[in-house]
Amino acid sequence: MAIEQFAKLPTHVAMIMDGNGRWAKKRLLPRTAGHKVGLDTFVEMVDTCSDLGIKYMTVYAFSYENWNREKTEVDALMTLMETGIRRYTPEMHRKNIRLHLMGDLSLFEEGKRASLLACQEELSGNTGMTLSICLSYGGRQELVHACNELIKEGKTEITDADIERHLYSAGLPDPDLIIRTSGEYRISNFLLWQSAYAEYYFTDVLWPDFHKEELYKALHDFEGRKRRFGK
Ligand code: IPE
Ligand code: IPE
Ligand code: MG
Numbered sequence: 001m002a003i004e005q006f007a008k009l010p011t012h013v014a015m016i017m018d019g020n021g022r023w024a025k026k027r028l029l030p031r032t033a034g035h036k037v038g039l040d041t042f043v044e045m046v047d048t049c050s051d052l053g054i055k056y057m058t059v060y061a062f063s064y065e066n067w068n069r070e071k072t073e074v075d076a077l078m079t080l081m082e083t084g085i086r087r088y089t090p091e092m093h094r095k096n097i098r099l100h101l102m103g104d105l106s107l108f109e110e111g112k113r114a115s116l117l118a119c120q121e122e123l124s125g126n127t128g129m130t131l132s133i134c135l136s137y138g139g140r141q142e143l144v145h146a147c148n149e150l151i152k153e154g155k156t157e158i159t160d161a162d163i164e165r166h167l168y169s170a171g172l173p174d175p176d177l178i179i180r181t182s183g184e185y186r187i188s189n190f191l192l193w194q195s196a197y198a199e200y201y202f203t204d205v206l207w208p209d210f211h212k213e214e215l216y217k218a219l220h221d222f223e224g225r226k227r228r229f230g231k
Contacts, residue, residue, distance in 0.1 A: 003051060004216050007223050010176035012056035013049060014198070016190055017042060019182025019206030032076040037208035039084045046088075048212045050095050050129045052219075056172055057131050058102075060190050064138030067107065081135065082112040089119045096128030102168035103137030104145075130172065139192030142168055169194055177222045179215075181207045199225045 017038060024034030049057045061081060099120045105113050146166035150158055174194045183204040201218040
């Protein structure tokens with residue numbers, strides 16, 4: 001099948017994968033059923049972005065605040081994410097994808113953390129798309145973490161660059177386009193520093209229904225954006 005053509009693509013696309021619970025509710029299914037289908041969408045999006053030649057992709061999979069959900073949902077999500085990423089790792093390897101985990105992984109159960117870090121390590125030599133997965137991630141917590149690292153260095157005055165080298169995203173370009181599904185118009189603590197000049201795309205489509213045609217719509221919308229960066 002011919003691959004969709006674009007006049008320009010974002011170097012870095014980020015996605016707030018929202019709406020799994022509502023997708024399940026509409027079908028009278030448990031929330032976890034929505035997360036399961038959401039995982040398939042994630043895989044479809046990674047494959048599509050990698051095939052399009054996008055260099056950086058970041059997804060918001062589990063926020064710092066998501067730890068406050070019911071324990072049964074949190075446990076189900078943890079298992080789903082860890083097994084999902086582990087099973088998808090050989091395929092990511094074939095696609096030359098590098099994996100980068102962002103967030104406070106110390107809150108993960110030891111076995112799951114070790115497994116996720118092993119996947120990251122296995123893909124660390126790859127040179128194709130960099131896939132960042134935000135897990136146990138919060139933009140505010142990331143900034144506080146960076147400030148604490150600078151205090152440890154003994155800094156009494158800091159620059160933008162000092163903060164940037166202590167963000168989980170150190171070394172990655174800022175996102176050009178941030179997509180949020182499910183009709184919510186907020187950023188929910190996602191990439192607060194990095195999104196300073198990002199373009200946003202909001203859609204009512206729920207994450208489990210966000211297939212590649214929906215991604216193409218967002219990318220075509222981005223083609224028409226005129227970015228000024230204050231100039
Ligand atoms: C996104 O879907 C997945 C996570 C936040 C982990 P939600 O679980 O937030 O689904 P809704 O927003 O309740 O529909
Ligand atoms: C944001 O979605 C986090 C993820 C998609 C992982 P939430 O569903 O947690 O955000 P709020 O609570 O609607 O702002
Ligand atoms: Mg939600």
